[in-house]
Amino acid sequence: MRLKFLVLSFAVIIVLSACSKKEEQNQPQTQTKVQPKVNAHQVVSQEVLQVNSYTYIRVKDGDKEYWVAGPAMDVKKGETLYFVKSMEMKNFESKELKRTFESLFFVDNISKIPPADAQDGLTATPQKPTLEKANVSVEPAAGGITISQLFSNLNSYANKTVLLKGKVVKINNGIMGKNWAHIQDGTSSGGDFDLTVTTNDALSVGDVLTFEGKISLNKDFGYGYSYKVLMEDAKSKK
Known part of the structure; x- marks a missing residue:
């Protein structure tokens, strides 16, 4: 599956902190040690698989080992890596590798240098981005519903296809093979x-x-990452 990763502003979808760090790993001498200030994962690569545009890495995080996948990069076994946001997929099949991963964490960005604003230590608590209500006013689509109507009657719309017109306020592309958008119409x-x-x-x-x-x-x-309500596989039009 061809996936494109962008740095998550939150969005979605789409993103969250992963496993907790059990012990601090030594950084390569070529790296500059930075005092962390945000949650980040420090892992050590154990195995590297390269495919078209993407890199799969089996990493060691404290006493845990798991697979991560991110944008193509040059990684060698034993290198220390850092990432902040990830999303886990169960039983993910890679057609290029002809392999199914029981668990795979999609990572928006993997770095050999610790984030300048990373916190010392990690958390296993998923974190969603803070969303602000935009100053928008969108007329409902003909035959459609508003965000207010949707959230006021969730059970009535469950598993049904609906029309909803809104303004895209955030977008994250290529997460699990899809683009994830946050839309608002001014109602609530x-x-x-x-x-x-x-x-x-x-x-x-x-x-x-x-x-x-x-x-x-x-x-x-x-x-631990879930949505109260989600519109899936949507088609858009002006």
């Missing part, structure tokens, strides 16, 4: 004003589009 129900949409369409922040997709409730992607 309680504290809910933002809808996450997965699509294969190319989107940009600021686009005002009508989305048609299936509504899924309590969608769990594993590792």
